[in-house]
Amino acid sequence: MVKRSKCKKLGALLLTAALTLSVFLPSTVSAAAKESESRQNDYPIVLCHGCNGWGRDEAFGRLAFNTKYYWGGNVDFQEELNDRGFTTYTAAVGPLSSNWDRACELYAEIKGGTVDYGEAHAKRYGHARFGRTYKGFVKDWGAEDEDGNINKIHLIGHSQGGQTVRLLSALLGEGSEEERAASGEKVSPLFEGGHSWIDSVTTLASPHDGTTLADVKGTNKFAAILLSAAGSTLGNFQNSAEIYDIKLDQFGLKRKSGESLKSFLDRVFKSSMWTNSKDNCAYDLGTDGAVVQNQWVTAQPDTYYFSWGCLGTKKALLSLDGHQVADPLIMGDKKLYNAQWAAQAAFMGSYHRKDYSREIPVIDEKWWPNDGYVNTISESGPHYGSTDVIEDYNGTPEIGQWNFMGTKHIDHEDIIGRNWDGALDFFVETATMLSQLPK
Template identity: 30%
Template sequence: MIKLWVVGIQLAELFVSSMVHLFFGLYIFSTAVASDVSFALIECFRPNISTGVVKQEESKNVEGLPPIVLVHGIFGFGKGRLGGFSYFGGAEKRDERVLVPDLGSLTSVYDRARELFYYLKGGQVDYGEEHSEACRHLQFGRIYEQGNYPEWDEDHPIHFVGHSAGAQVVRFLQQMLADKSFAGHESTSENWVLSITSLSGAFNGSTRTYLDGMQPEDGRSLKPISLLQLCRLGVIVYDWLDIAWLKGYYNFGFDHFNISWKKVGLSGLVDCLLGNTGPFASADWILPDLTVQGSLRLNSHISTFPSTFYFSYATKRTRKIMGITVPSTLFGIHPFLFIRVLQMSQWCHPPDATIPYKGYKDADWQDNDGALNTISMTYPRIPVEHPSRFVVNDSECHPLLPGIWLVSSYHVLLPPLPYLGITICYKEANNLLKKWGKKETEEDVVDCRYYKIVEADHIFFIVNRERAGVQFDLMYDSIFERCRKHVFRTNPTLPNQTQH
């Protein structure tokens, strides 16, 4: 009887979660459509008045500016998708040279990193022969006849700003550049990336993946009944139907798996649904990369490079009351995320499952923003901690130092909550600082290890600018100003130190 009661509760929770996600997706989609229809009607009925004088637009000289590239997260989209709707809430309009690539919204970190390279450099996306064979998809994908920054090289580096999984995508891309992983581009290096700024970055995985349906035992397979199983079925049918105008409006990014009805027919659909073929069969999609185990696998091959500037903004919507972690507010959390904030704050790794890494503690992973755990967003921590330094005010880190993750508090949107203390990798941080001629004792570093976190949920600084208000403008202006005024590569640079 008790078992049936538990199953009933789980099914009810699954129904509520699926409805919340479905309605939120429909809300975004309908908002984009309504905006496009409204714009079209205005243009249609706009009086065509000509005064005989053509006003020339003011030209802006942006040739000397390295682009700032905004990289979206899971279920995200770039410029050109969803009509005129902006994933970054219009932040791209706040600087003279900002690019917003459209990458696969559910494709793996590896595939998205490859797509991002060719979006910028130009050419046909090459996923790599070995990877494509292992994951059973086409080796070549979309063609960019003209790259969005074809001059990209070590002398013309780029600033990247990644939200959520987008931050991990950029890190993987930089590692690929260092490893010279792109055929026909043997001169790539890690120095093609000038800076990486992470907004709620998915560096170390998320316990939400297990709540949504990933198996905590391996971090790769799906539970038989879960929200992600429903998502999987919906995505397969969506891609199989292959409705051109609909996929032009929004695309999950699995075109290289070639599962359209035109290619595989009804039998191909059945194979995908049964899990025999497609991205979900090979685990070549984003969710396995966002588990703690998946992030550990990725981080094992990604370095923090000494000539690149790294910045990180962590978020949370939890607080402790009598030692128990609970949501910090009732009305400040988006309804889309409230249930998950509560569930993630109480998450416990199954006692019969192997812990994802040595030293794992449930208590470290309780603070969260509804999608990611706060500890995951600070800087790469597993399987080893990367050099880092925590700052309360941006003025504390001028002049800026490359090769260290600077974790910024920025602004606290609610009254200050208890600080989060995180151990600093003293040896690596001090070595880097000393090589730049700045002496800093362990005691000095300890003073920086407590920091205030941005009080915001996971989608506070994207999609809806009005929701964040003035804080939205202040944060993006601060990021863009730092890229333009304070981040410059000078010689000599530090020797490359690979983290393994």
């Protein structure tokens, strides 16, 4: 009994010493060590932008919005994450294209090779089957390592980018029966199915059920006016791709020699891709198009799914119906674009309908809270037309279903680093969480 008592006293002294020592150790060292030890995978992260987004080498953001990087504003989130040991790449897909076309481009950018939009899809929408050729971010993506494990990636998509990465994950997992039938032995690996190459999908302020902002007739014309005005402001540059690369080669939409950017953008919005087609961003972002995608784009059983919502509105003081308007403390930092954001927020904050011919027939007060571009209710995951399971995150990631991480009181742009001081920490925390997912 005496010996056991002495052992207990000695153990208590050692425990006290250890706890005391930990207090005086620099917190950054212990945190870094803890993070390093907790990493379970080193899969690369690929960032996919939303509608009207731009690449890291394009000057559009700086000239039009005084924001150099899509991801980070004037701080390069890609390199910030790389510096912290998280291998990260920034994709640049068609800013006005459909989710299908964007997913095909994203696949080629990551894997390397020529974009294949699919024989059946290309014929249906009247554009070329093949697009640009890319070197590839992760050329061994999908291959087995020396231990027999598949080299996977983490995908993070903002806004429409969330719809795009979901679609890519479904195509890799399930393929396309239509494309396999149309192409036979020449079918792209993207459409084969059976590829468990994506470890996680994270969506930020994404319109999984669409945004009512895109449901309004004339949305395309409004977008055309804005982009044409931007093109006019940017002037007549020799190389438009260095300013804003539209990436609509498949529709034959390339800037002519000596053509001004404004003239080129005007021509883009007069294209048949808008007037006679559903193969564009406007359709996919609307509630009808989003539900059609939800009906076949399902969560894969071997992939983790995370979603974040944003809220930048509040109830209007003078509204008896509880309409929502932009919260000036959140959205009042857009300078020249303040009026535009306020108008968008107010429209979504009061829009309602009862039309049983629509995919989502009833739009009511549940849809009014928004982040300036997307209805907050749409951002947790696909509800309409979908069989996916969506659960509030409880601290333990569940695979094969949506882990809804919560709603942040910030606007649609804040979450990717524009005018929110906490954005970089948020991305580091997200990358850390993804690295802790088991292989």
